[in-house]
Amino acid sequence: MSIEKTVSRPVSNWAKGDGPESDIVISSRIRLARNISGYAFPHTMSNQAADEILNAVRLAVDNDEVRQEFGPLEFVRLEELSPVERQILLEKHLISPQLLEDIKNRAVILSEDESLSIMINEEDHLRIQLFLPGLQLEEAWQKANRVDDLLEKTLDYAFCEQRGYLTACPTNVGTGLRASVMLHLPALVIAGQINNIITAISQLGLAVRGYYGEGTKAVGHLFQISNQITLGQAEEEIIRNLLTVARQIINQERSARAALYKNNKSQLEDKIFRSLGILSYSRMITTEEALTMLSDVRLGIALGILDNLTQRDINELMMLIRPAFLQKMAAREMTAQERDTERARIIRLRMEKLKK
């Protein structure tokens, strides 16, 4: 496989809209923060140390057991990629915004199916990420745990009996685990219930984040919910708690959808068809507006109001229209206005094809 393939595909398979509860849950993610003993954390380490970490991790994944279970992995230094290619990896959620803050001596290791991504020298030496479609937190944990065990055969992790895994930020000490689900919650937003739910979730020690994680806002009614506590709870318990809350939110979203359909069917249909109209006919559209309209259409599909489109089509479009991917397809840099025009054109074409 080549990184060229990864940056030429707009959507990873895990983000296409399959998996359990896929009408609401886009994806599940497990990430483990790990550091190598005897080295300073990335924000204070020397260039030479950063380079040694890159090589150590590269060697650790280069073995038959890893290949057998996860297929061929590719190691890519961020400096080897163009700015647009780096941005595409971010748009696909394969790397975090933080990894791009300083690209020197930073790298990512990717599996061919893009379900495994290991960021090197981000906030911690290693950030192991495992993505699966739909609600599959336990399955993602098992796979991430397996990667961790395989790497631990060669890497000497910074670990202390009392505190667990040591991490650059104290909020990750212990398990170093963040489990999260990406949820599509349009009905809770339309019904004005989302703020109460966010407050309730925060009181349970969970975080609600935007589409690109910490410090980013929710677009297209997509919300990321994750654990905040990493210390004093076993991994399985953290995951069980998040699963319980995720299931409750899924039920609430389903009830809100059913209530909207029952009590406000005309308004709901009007909203969904207006959004479809904008997507079908606009000549310029920003990412944010497009995502909001696509979210309405996705809701229409889930409720059976629109039946010639699929969730998969919408999930794909949601990724295809991102700024970096548009520029990659056009093979040139574009101004914001050019991107808005091109985005509208691509959506129109897709809509025509899909509505046939």
Ligand SMILES: Nc1ncnc2c1ncn2[C@@H]1O[C@H](COP(=O)(O)OP(=O)(O)OP(=O)(O)O)[C@@H](O)[C@H]1O
């Ligand atoms: N369930 C998910 N599905 C898809 N992408 C996700 C999911 N959860 C998180 N991400 C993506 O992972 C990246 C990092 O998110 P976030 O900042 O929440 O992660 P983190 O690794 O826990 O970071 P930190 O420890 O710095 O808070 C973002 O691009 C985010 O969109």
